[in-house]
Amino acid sequence: xxxxxxxxxxxxxxxxxxxxxxxxxxxxxxxxxxxxxxxxxxxxxxxxxxxxxxxxxxxxxxxxxxxxxxxxxxxxxxxxxxxxxxxxxxxxxxxxxxxxxxxxxxxxxxxxxxxxxxxxxxxxxxxxxxxxxxxxxxxxxxxxxxxxxxxxxxxxxxxxxxxxxxxxxxxxxxxxxxxxxxxxxxxxxxxxxxxxxxxxxxxxxxxxxxxxxxxxxxxxxxxxxxxxxxxxxxxxxxxxxxxxxxxxxxxxxxxxxxxxxxxxxxxxxxxxxxxxxxxxxxxxxxxxxxxxxxxxxxxxxxxxxxxxxxxxxxxxxxxxxxxxxxxxxxxxxxxxxxxxxxxxxxxxxxxxxxxxxxxxxxxxxxxxxxxxxxxxxxxxxxxxxxxxxxxxxxxxxxxxxxxxxxxxxxxxxxxxxxxxxxxxxxxxxxxxxxxxxxxxxxxxxxxxxxxxxxxxxxxxxxxxxxxxxx
Amino acid sequence: xxxxxxxxxxxxxxxxxxxxxxxxxxxxxxxxxxxxxxxxxxxxxxxxxxxxxxxxxxxxxxxxxxxxxxxxxxxxxxxxxxxxxxxxxxxxxxxxxxxxxxxxxxxxxxxxxxxxxxxxxxxxxxxxxxxxxxxxxxxxxxxxxxxxxxxxxxxxxxxxxxxxxxxxxxxxxxxxxxxxxxxxxxxxxxxxxxxxxxxxxxxxxxxxxxxxxxxxxxxxxxxxxxxxxxxxxxxxxxxxxxxxxxxxxxxxxxxxxxxxxxxxxxxxxxxxxxxxxxxxxxxxxxxxxxxxxxxxxxxxxxxxxxxxxxxxxxxxxxxxxxxxxxxxxxxxxxxxxxxxxxxxxxxxxxxxxxxxxxxxxxxxxxxxxxxxxxxxxxxxxxxxxxxxxxxxxxxxxxxxxxxxxxxxxxxxxxxxxxxxxxxxxxx
Numbered sequence: 001x002x003x004x005x006x007x008x009x010x011x012x013x014x015x016x017x018x019x020x021x022x023x024x025x026x027x028x029x030x031x032x033x034x035x036x037x038x039x040x041x042x043x044x045x046x047x048x049x050x051x052x053x054x055x056x057x058x059x060x061x062x063x064x065x066x067x068x069x070x071x072x073x074x075x076x077x078x079x080x081x082x083x084x085x086x087x088x089x090x091x092x093x094x095x096x097x098x099x100x101x102x103x104x105x106x107x108x109x110x111x112x113x114x115x116x117x118x119x120x121x122x123x124x125x126x127x128x129x130x131x132x133x134x135x136x137x138x139x140x141x142x143x144x145x146x147x148x149x150x151x152x153x154x155x156x157x158x159x160x161x162x163x164x165x166x167x168x169x170x171x172x173x174x175x176x177x178x179x180x181x182x183x184x185x186x187x188x189x190x191x192x193x194x195x196x197x198x199x200x201x202x203x204x205x206x207x208x209x210x211x212x213x214x215x216x217x218x219x220x221x222x223x224x225x226x227x228x229x230x231x232x233x234x235x236x237x238x239x240x241x242x243x244x245x246x247x248x249x250x251x252x253x254x255x256x257x258x259x260x261x262x263x264x265x266x267x268x269x270x271x272x273x274x275x276x277x278x279x280x281x282x283x284x285x286x287x288x289x290x291x292x293x294x295x296x297x298x299x300x301x302x303x304x305x306x307x308x309x310x311x312x313x314x315x316x317x318x319x320x321x322x323x324x325x326x327x328x329x330x331x332x333x334x335x336x337x338x339x340x341x342x343x344x345x346x347x348x349x350x351x352x353x354x355x356x357x358x359x360x361x362x363x364x365x366x367x368x369x370x371x372x373x374x375x376x377x378x379x380x381x382x383x384x385x386x387x388x389x390x391x392x393x394x395x396x397x398x399x400x401x402x403x404x405x406x407x408x409x410x411x412x413x414x415x416x417x418x419x420x421x422x423x424x425x426x427x428x429x430x431x432x433x434x435x436x437x438x439x440x441x442x443x444x445x446x447x448x449x450x451x452x453x454x455x456x457x458x459x460x461x462x463x464x465x466x467x468x469x470x
Numbered sequence: 471x472x473x474x475x476x477x478x479x480x481x482x483x484x485x486x487x488x489x490x491x492x493x494x495x496x497x498x499x500x501x502x503x504x505x506x507x508x509x510x511x512x513x514x515x516x517x518x519x520x521x522x523x524x525x526x527x528x529x530x531x532x533x534x535x536x537x538x539x540x541x542x543x544x545x546x547x548x549x550x551x552x553x554x555x556x557x558x559x560x561x562x563x564x565x566x567x568x569x570x571x572x573x574x575x576x577x578x579x580x581x582x583x584x585x586x587x588x589x590x591x592x593x594x595x596x597x598x599x600x601x602x603x604x605x606x607x608x609x610x611x612x613x614x615x616x617x618x619x620x621x622x623x624x625x626x627x628x629x630x631x632x633x634x635x636x637x638x639x640x641x642x643x644x645x646x647x648x649x650x651x652x653x654x655x656x657x658x659x660x661x662x663x664x665x666x667x668x669x670x671x672x673x674x675x676x677x678x679x680x681x682x683x684x685x686x687x688x689x690x691x692x693x694x695x696x697x698x699x700x701x702x703x704x705x706x707x708x709x710x711x712x713x714x715x716x717x718x719x720x721x722x723x724x725x726x727x728x729x730x731x732x733x734x735x736x737x738x739x740x741x742x743x744x745x746x747x748x749x750x751x752x753x754x755x756x757x758x759x760x761x762x763x764x765x766x767x768x769x770x771x772x773x774x775x776x777x778x779x780x781x782x783x784x785x786x787x788x789x790x791x792x793x794x795x796x797x798x799x800x801x802x803x804x805x806x807x808x809x810x811x812x813x814x815x816x817x818x819x820x821x822x823x824x825x826x827x828x829x830x831x832x833x834x835x836x837x838x839x840x841x842x843x844x845x846x847x848x849x850x851x852x853x854x855x856x857x858x859x860x861x862x863x864x865x866x867x868x869x870x871x872x873x874x875x876x877x878x879x880x881x882x883x884x885x886x887x888x889x890x891x892x893x894x895x896x897x
Contacts, residue, residue, distance in 0.1 A: 036502060052480075056476065056480070059473065059476065061473045061477070062473055062476045062477055062480060065477040065480065065481070067481060067484065068837075069834050069835075069837055069847065088827065088829050089502055089827050090825060090827045090829055090836075090837040091500065091502060091503055091825040091827060091837070092485070092825075092837035092838060094488070094492075094500045094502070094503070095484075095485055095488035095489065095492065095823065095825070095837075095838070096481065096484035096485055096487075096488050097484065097488070098488055098491055098492055098496075098497040098500070099491075099496075099497060102500070102501065102502075103500065103501070103502035104500075104501035104502040105501075105502060124757070134756045134757075134758070135756065135757045135758075136665060136667065136754050136755065136756050136757070136831055137754065137755070137757055137828045137829070137830075137831055138752065138753050138754050138755075138828050138829060138830025138831045138832075138835065138841060139751060139752065139816070139824075139826055139827070139828040139830055140507070140657075140658050140749055140750055140751040140752060140760060140793075140794065140816060141507065141658070141748075141749045141760040141761045141794075142505035142506060142507055142508070142826065142828065143505070143506055143507070143537070143761060144506050144537055144538050144539070145506075145537040145538050145539025145540045145542065145543075145749075145766065146538075146539050154748060154762060154763060154764060154765050154766075155762055155763050155764075156725050156726045156763075156764070157655065157660040157661035157723055157725045157763050157764045158661065158692075158725060159654045159655055159692060159722050159723065159725065159731055160654070160692045160693070160696050160697050160698070160701075160702075161692070161697070162692075162697070365758055366758050366761075366762045370762075429756065429758045432662060432756055432758060432759060433758070433762070433763065435661060435662070435691070436660055436661025436662060436759070436763050436764075437661065438661070450726070451726070453726055453765050453769075455539065458765055458769040459539075459769070459897075461769070461772075461773070462768065462769040462770075462771075462772040462773060462807070463544075463772075463890075463895055464772075465890045465891065466544070466890050466891075466893045466894065466895045467547060467891070467893075467894055467895070468894065468895055468896075469545055469894035469895060469896050470548075470894075
């Protein structure tokens with residue numbers, strides 16, 4: 001097995017370094033909409049000021065002391081021209097002056113994203129890409145009780161199990177390394193040099209190919225740089241042979257690309273898995289590469305996966321659409337479709353031999369452990385990359401060919417840092433989840449459905465005996 | 471009076487006026503107020519109950535939120551044909567010690583206050599909660615931030631919390647306590663330990679926690695001395711040695727095996743098993759932890775209750791539930807699902823003006839002085855005023871609880887426990 005080429009390890013020789021992605025601030029380049037819209041009824045505001053001027057005998061400091069601790073009324077014109085970008089929605093101005101003040105979510109904020117990407121999710125990714133820090137907030141959860149797919153799933157926790165934690169990073173080491181490739185099921189000493197190929201990456205996240213038309217040179221460079229810095233891969237249609245075998249590029253190739261790549265074989269390639277004849281050709285020509293078959297999640301994905309695993313594929317990349325729906329006639333959420341594939345491979349005794357990459361609808365940090373629980377080894381992210389780079393939604397972003405995402409012009413270095421921050425903070429959050437579960441290794445999480453809880457199942461168990469309302 | 475005092479007085483008066491005016495709906499329900507769990511109407515209904523001590527009668531929704539699940543999709547079965555009992559004769563008291571040995575403690579309503587630490591909330595709010603607990607003859611919990619001297623006069627109504635950070639855990643604070651609560655985990659951040667960000671660690675907070683000023687404090691997880699039920703038993707024995715009269719409560723989160731955790735706590739000698747569901751409140755927690763780890767308390771209660779029943783020990787341990795209990799109806803539903811009573815935190819904060827905006831993690835984050843360590847903002851909560859609001863809220867809740875029980879012909883809240891058959895589901 002090739003070990004991961006982690007930057008720290010390469011620079012530090014053989015010294016041990018705990019893997020960590022260091023964030024650096026990469027503030028938004030394009031202005032983002034205010035979350036809240038604050039406004040005052042101006043006549044009433046003026047009347048109130050006059051009233052308070054009398055009440056406090058023209059004591060300017062008292063009269064002009066503002067009902068906001070965030071400085072919304074700290075501009076020259078106070079409440080007449082509030083500094084809306086400072087509002088956090090605490091509502092104190094409304095509490096103090098309900099007849100004058102109004103605070104609501106801004107229309108521009110409400111228009112962010114599409115029917116899948118909620119404004120809250122867009123904001124979350126922006127914040128993560130900008131700061132690289134886990135969002136820590138007060139009060140409890142504010143959203144819907146549960147929802148479809150990942151939203152109807154909770155991860156388990158353990159009250160007393162190690163790994164222990166002291167502070168954010170002062171905890172026992174938790175590995176987020178995953179293997180890509182085929183794994184031997186037993187060791188044959190006679191064929192020790194002929195082991196199946198696999199390599200390890202330090203985080204279970206890679207960058208998927210970008211939506212058609214968004215793969216601009218600046219964006220492409222940013223993704224490539226970020227993948228290199230993190231030690232992960234980015235899937236690309238750019239099949240020109242790379243100068244170095246340690247490249248972060250993971251090309252999707254077809255027959256025409258084989259000859260050009262034979263000399264400098266990529267470490268991993270993806271290919272169209274719906275053409276099984278092609279696998280044989282690849283296996284014979286690119287004998288140094290790991291082959292990942294790329295295919296859409298459908299009703300028959302499980303049987304195809306089983307067949308391809310038997311034929312010797314090293315891994316499979318199943319993709320759903322950008323809203324996390326598979327391509328079945330009756331579309332399922334990617335979580336359900338993945339479970340089906342995983343369980344079939346387990347039944348057939350093939351699951352441990354191949355790697356499964358899942359993509360489509362992986363837009364928040366919590367989707368990573370949840371997809372892994374459903375059976376993926378690692379995930380690939382797509383629209384999330386563009387959201388982190390402040391691309392604009394001009395309509396729905398349904399899938400690679402059918403989307404209204406418009407990337408902005410960016411500085412590739414800035415873009416790379418945004419993506420490094422994003423993966424860094426997702427890595428930290430993955431560790432939070434693993435730590436809460438008492439797990440030291442993300443590889444143990446794969447397919448461990450018993451360490452998750454589903455809304456529908458719990459509802460039926462716990463509400464058993466409660467009659468339906470009439 | 472200096473300008474600073476005048477400014478505090480002005481804004482305190484305005485806030486109080488707003489808390490009275492808003493529930494009248496003269497200005498409608500403010501558009502930006504609330505969220506799916508704590509809707510704007512629910513917040514205003516809580517203000518109203520905290521003001522009057524009565525069930526709102528102006529059409530405000532005071533029973534449920536709009537989260538689309540859990541308590542919000544449970545209602546009450548029709549009680550047509552049931553002989554109603556007199557509301558005034560309904561008994562709301564519960565016992566906090568059901569074992570045959572140890573101190574007998576009963577509380578007159580099935581509610582006590584949850585842990586909110588010094589540092590995560592202001593001292594004034596902490597005192598207001600303690601005063602309210604004394605008035606209501608129930609309890610409030612210190613949380614894990616230590617035991618300020620100003621709380622000592624109320625010690626007969628204060629639960630000392632022993633959490634993984636062990637802040638302020640001293641022999642005398644264990645000896646003060648009628649109940650000692652081990653916090654193994656918290657619903658809002660299961661498996662992660664407490665968070666107090668640097669902003670809030672003022673000199674007073676740092677002194678209490680024996681830490682450095684303005685340095686973030688992340689409590690360890692789990693207890694470094696507890697990796698088994700046997701270890702946990704040693705913890706319980708330790709408390710019983712230091713204070714043999716104290717009851718022991720074990721606060722845990724809601725993993726898949728929460729029923730096993732409960733039975734383990736029982737065998738270790740706990741008097742109270744307190745389950746804190748995944749949607750619980752907090753002064754600060756990673757957003758990812760709030761909605762993704764551990765199950766909501768609505769699902770955990772029946773699981774624990776039914777398992778303790780099947781093990782034949784249900785009547786020897788008190789089951790308290792918390793984590794998203796917002797209303798009297800939520801309390802009653804939790805009890806009908808199998809709890810003995812509920813532990814309340816956020817609703818007390820809403821009673822004194824919280825808008826559930828979620829900015830409590832910052833030093834000057836709380837606009838009305840509840841979850842702050844800022845000396846100026848803290849003054850917005852006068853302990854006496856806060857006490858009155860909390861007492862009023864629970865008086866209103868008591869009335870609603872009596873109403874529910876009376877309609878079903880039940881004379882005691884203890885008779886409601888595990889009566890799922892009185893609930894109706896909408897989803």
